[in-house]
Amino acid sequence: MLLATLVPLQAVAFGLVALGAPLVVLTRDPLRQALVNGIYGVSLVCLFVVLEAPDPALSMLAVSGIGYPLVILAAVARSRSHERTKDDEKR
Amino acid sequence: MSRRVRLLLLGPALLGLGALLAWAIAGLPAFGDYRGPYGFVLNRIVAPLRHTTNVVMGTTFDVRGIDTMGEEFILYAAVVGVTLLLRDETRSRQAERRTRRFGNDTVRLVGVGMVGGGLLIGLWLMAFGYITPGGGFQGGVIAAGAIVLLYLVGSHRDYRPFRDERFLDPLEGIGAGGYVVVGLAALASGAAFLTNLFGLGTPGMLRSGGSIPVLNWASAIAVTVAMLLLFAEFLETYVVPLEPEDAAS
Numbered sequence: 001m002l003l004a005t006l007v008p009l010q011a012v013a014f015g016l017v018a019l020g021a022p023l024v025v026l027t028r029d030p031l032r033q034a035l036v037n038g039i040y041g042v043s044l045v046c047l048f049v050v051l052e053a054p055d056p057a058l059s060m061l062a063v064s065g066i067g068y069p070l071v072i073l074a075a076v077a078r079s080r081s082h083e084r085t086k087d088d089e090k091r
Numbered sequence: 092m093s094r095r096v097r098l099l100l101l102g103p104a105l106l107g108l109g110a111l112l113a114w115a116i117a118g119l120p121a122f123g124d125y126r127g128p129y130g131f132v133l134n135r136i137v138a139p140l141r142h143t144t145n146v147v148m149g150t151t152f153d154v155r156g157i158d159t160m161g162e163e164f165i166l167y168a169a170v171v172g173v174t175l176l177l178r179d180e181t182r183s184r185q186a187e188r189r190t191r192r193f194g195n196d197t198v199r200l201v202g203v204g205m206v207g208g209g210l211l212i213g214l215w216l217m218a219f220g221y222i223t224p225g226g227g228f229q230g231g232v233i234a235a236g237a238i239v240l241l242y243l244v245g246s247h248r249d250y251r252p253f254r255d256e257r258f259l260d261p262l263e264g265i266g267a268g269g270y271v272v273v274g275l276a277a278l279a280s281g282a283a284f285l286t287n288l289f290g291l292g293t294p295g296m297l298r299s300g301g302s303i304p305v306l307n308w309a310s311a312i313a314v315t316v317a318m319l320l321l322f323a324e325f326l327e328t329y330v331v332p333l334e335p336e337d338a339a340s
Binding site for chain 2: 006054055057058059061062063065066067070071074
């Protein structure tokens with residue numbers, strides 16, 4: 001009933017989002033996860049554009065493409081530098 | 092609790108949750124079905140009343156202008172919180188050390204092109220937000236992202252002016268305060284807070300929308316500077332203590 005009302009383009013966009021979400025969850029390495037999450041964000045942007053919502057699409061692009069990865073990357077860099085100082089102390 | 096007991100508890104919980112979820116999904120309105128009157132009303136009144144061809148911006152900066160002011164101050168409060176938590180004077184001096192440039196020329200070339208392109212796209216989104224899709228928030232984050240690229244492809248020295256608080260703090264104040272000042276100006280003129288004051292202009296032109304462009308630029312400045320302040324704090328606190336070879340890899 002739901003699928004019958006979808007235009008093929010919308011179905012593809014929904015499919016990409018459905019495919020991307022588990023990929024983000026299944027990626028274990030935080031650094032890679034930040035990258036995969038960025039790509040997943042782009043698929044959401046495509047979905048918003050297809051659903052004729054350009055303003056949320058731009059917000060999504062700005063947040064998932066710039067804001068969020070930067071915070072994650074900074075946190076990853078921080079925790080890795082912590083690990084290394086601990087290793088240095090052991091030596 | 093043993094594994095078996097936990098599984099026994101999980102089973103009914105999953106079943107219950109699944110049943111509720113299925114029930115909720117079955118009751119959803121059909122795809123594309125929209126019943127709320129608010130959107131229909133806005134679609135009809137915003138363009139004729141406010142002369143903004145992008146109804147979303149006419150809504151965020153005029154019909155729901157006070158909500159947007161609250162959102163702007165949420166971001167402001169978040170930045171103030173991060174700054175207060177992370178500020179550490181000893182780190183700021185350390186930050187001067189990383190002046191080594193990124194090694195790969197191709198990456199640097201592409202990156203420098205993206206700095207200019209990103210900045211241009213950000214400014215375009217800010218300037219034309221009330222005419223075509225865009226606005227101060229989106230444009231602000233993209234412009235700030237382009238500036239941060241300077242740090243990634245250049246060196247800390249190239250980026251230094253954009254993390255200077257003597258320069259950023261007043262700008263953030265102008266952005267956040269400017270919004271309130273426009274609202275207070277309406278109060279002073281005898282109208283309600285944030286009443287649209289200036290001439291409405293021609294729809295589809297940059298001079299349209301009355302107060303909306305002013306509010307849009309105020310929030311664009313506030314968001315750009317807020318992101319730059321956030322990045323500056325994160326970079327100083329988290330990234331800079333790394334050795335150069337790690338930061339470059």
